[in-house]
Amino acid sequence: MAQAAVGKSEAKTTVSPAAVRDAALTLFAERGYHGTALSQIAAELKIRTPSLYNHMRAKQDLLRDIVADTTEQVWADYEQAVEGVDDVAERLRNATRVYALRHATHRREALIVNRDIASLEEPARGEVLELRRRHAQAIKDLIEEGVKAGRFHEESSTLAAFGILEMCVSIARWFREDGPLSADEVAEKYSEYALRVAGLT
Amino acid sequence: MAQAAVGKSEAKTTVSPAAVRDAALTLFAERGYHGTALSQIAAELKIRTPSLYNHMRAKQDLLRDIVADTTEQVWADYEQAVEGVDDVAERLRNATRVYALRHATHRREALIVNRDIASLEEPARGEVLELRRRHAQAIKDLIEEGVKAGRFHEESSTLAAFGILEMCVSIARWFREDGPLSADEVAEKYSEYALRVAGLT
DNA sequence: CCTACCGATCGGTAGG
């Protein structure tokens, strides 16, 4: 909402790359990448379509930046969440808490990543998918480690890992900042659900 | 795969409305509604784009039929799954089992419903959303009923219901018919996860 | 930041 800073007045708005990205975030999340025209992004910023090119290179670059940055941040969240935590149940709790939290605090980004990856061109697409695989594998490994340690008792680690992750993704679909629960509270609940799915004893 | 029945030979294939829908299912699921051109659907059927109009009225009608039929079947599945079942835990187990099963056996339909609803025009869009709300509310009601009966102990019925449903939706993203687990086995596991999230005692 | 404009492609129609 970089746009909000200048209001909707007639004041000479200087559009920035960040403002273009923000408008793209909103529209891609609402209508999808292919469902959004650059003319709509321009209209949101109250400029003409060709003027967008002063702040970006191509429509595809907007998608790539959004998806790549978000995916990298998800992985960084994970690494930070488990760093230095010994107990495997706490590692899984932390990992799912930050993942859930990101889906509540970055709803547009999450919706785009989960919907428009197919619209992403190579090589970005492959890189993003690889990072996502690594994240899912890390969750799966945590479950298996917990089972071996006798803390969890869910043997289908792959199914459980996918279910846990997608449960968190769902937050982006319904969470509202002005709803009854804060992002932190929702993240706390969903990390608890994750431990139940893993079969915490 | 109505197309598979006639193979890829040069034989005079008579395209049918069902074949057009099947090709649309595959392509919409892969690339999204706006990411799929009618020329691509025609190419899949080895005919020219205008010939499609002998078997359909408009591109939007293809989407509407797919989404509306699928949503109605989800609701019918639910009603059948809980009918005549007294125990509330068994009702939740059955309801989530059939929902999970449908996402394994009708992957393309599920992906389209969960991705392209925004591309659906009114009034179909509103009708579909209403039926989906009713389904989510039914799951939520089951959880609350179970809590009152002392069978479950998860108080956040809304969060749990969304989490459970979206966990099942995830199946459409990764399930493979030739994978290690059958659709029935996956559905069984996920209905068990649902009971854990609900806090079955 | 704009107007003017490009080729390509879109969904869909006419008329066999």
Place this chain on the structure above:
DNA sequence: CCTACCGATCGGTAGG
């Protein structure tokens, strides 16, 4: 089932 074709719109460029 086809060819021929429609107006509209797409992402993007030229050139101020």
